[in-house]
Amino acid sequence: MKLQLTCALLLIAGATWAQSNLEEKREAYGKIAQSGTKEQKDAATQELLEIAKTTKSESELEFANNFLYRLGHQDSADSLRSVIAKKFPKSVTARGVYIQDVFYKQEGAKAKEKSYNHLIKNWPVDKTASDNVAYDYVIASVAKSFADEGNKEKALYYLDQMNERFWRAQGYIPVATKLLQQGDTVAALPLIQTAINDAEYYINLPKEQKDNKAGFAAVGYPGYVSQLAEIYDAQGKQTEALQLIERAIALVPEQAPRFSVTYFKGLEAAGRKLEALQQLEILYKQGEFTHKENMKALYTGLNGSDSGVDAYFTRLDGEVIKGIRDHIKEMEAYKPAPAFELLNLKGETVSLASLKGKVVVLDFWATWCQPCIRSFPGMQAAQVLYENDDDVQFLFINTWERDKAYKQNVVDFIAKNKYPFQVLYDDQKDAETGEVLAAKYGVQGIPAKFIIDKEGNIRYFLTGSTPNVDYIKLEMRELIESAKKPYKG
The missing domain is CATH 3.40.30.10 (Glutaredoxin)
Structure with a gap:
């Protein structure tokens, strides 16, 4: 009876598609894909295949394609995706097929640039659309390729074409890193600073305005700040580096451990030896032992000799193991x-x-x-x-x-x-x-x-x-x- 009811509901859903709410359908099929029985999934699959055969609606085909994939029928989904791209050559699906099957197979900046121009000619950017990040993936790839080939002007030109503020650091930072490797700090600095500014904008949004975009934009923030602090440190601007780190820790205190390496350097340069050692202790307790020699030097300087350093590390090692044992209890x-x-x-x-x-x-x-x-x-x-x-x-x-x-x-x-x-x-x-x-x-x-x-x-x-x-x-x-x-x- 349960299976018959499930099948009936799915068949009714197909018959009354135009009148029903697509979001409700997504929710219903989503539950089946996530936790439905085999019978429910089989019934859903048959319904989706029937929709794929009979419908002339682009949205219905895309719906069927999405849930066939989620139900584990990748071959059917891939075949349907190709059908959608052919039937609706200006569709989002066709655009996705072009990006995946053509653009990402290009090698070299010029080839990627040519492919990108074809993309925006055939699927122009709609500034009001909600999915423009798809273009940003492509633009970032073009910019990075030009940066790799030493063409800074073209790289910066394409970065300026990016659409989504929450995502653009994903294009800016790889180019900035390449410019730094090429010795061009002047061009890299504004890109890193923009990434920091964007992240701080989303971090500072009122809680009720924060969404997945805000979370995504903020996740790279510690890395951007650390990269800029490293530049300041290399330029002898230890004070600026320290101020930058301490401002970031005040803004996202829960992320403080991610700043520890850079923060240690700034504190040491400022003569704040005990605080510098405390930052390395944080890293040590996380199982990162690469700074042990720095810790020995700081310990010796603070205590006037290396007497007791072995006991100091024995205590820390015990804390590391205790922390791991406490942590794994949560995984039982x-x-x-x-x-x-x-x-x-x-x-x-x-x-x-x-x-x-x-x-x-x-x-x-x-x-x-x-x-x-x-x-x-x-x-x-x-x-x-x-x-x-x-x-x-x-x-x-x-x-x-x-x-x-x-x-x-x-x-x-x-x-x-x-x-x-x-x-x-x-x-x-x-x-x-x-x-x-x-x-x-x-x-x-x-x-x-x-x-x-x-x-x-x-x-x-x-x-x-x-x-x-x-x-x-x-x-x-x-x-x-x-x-x-x-x-x-």
């Missing part, structure tokens, strides 16, 4: 891990059942996921730590790939970086649920890591990561050693 879980049989890069089947008796570390990742990739050196260090422990197995589950040639892309990526990882392809859909493994594990974002104990139970689940190699290694050790112990509830 205890439930049976969904079974799987997936192929590795050699075409061999690897199953969870075959690993019973081992602690298994699953790391869900994709080649396009920068946080995943940034965490890999740390994960490699953790794997090396356990390379002689037969009771521990690391598996790197490649999922959510967007390119049809994903298998070769994965092989090339692993070979290029010489990662000694056991990689499995998450492309086998469950016969009953129609889900890939990431969905069965409840993965909402990547990187996502699961620590499974010897009895096959998930003991820890964590998302996101840090590029800090030492911290990842320490964290993984604590997670794995805890999972080796019997569960106490």
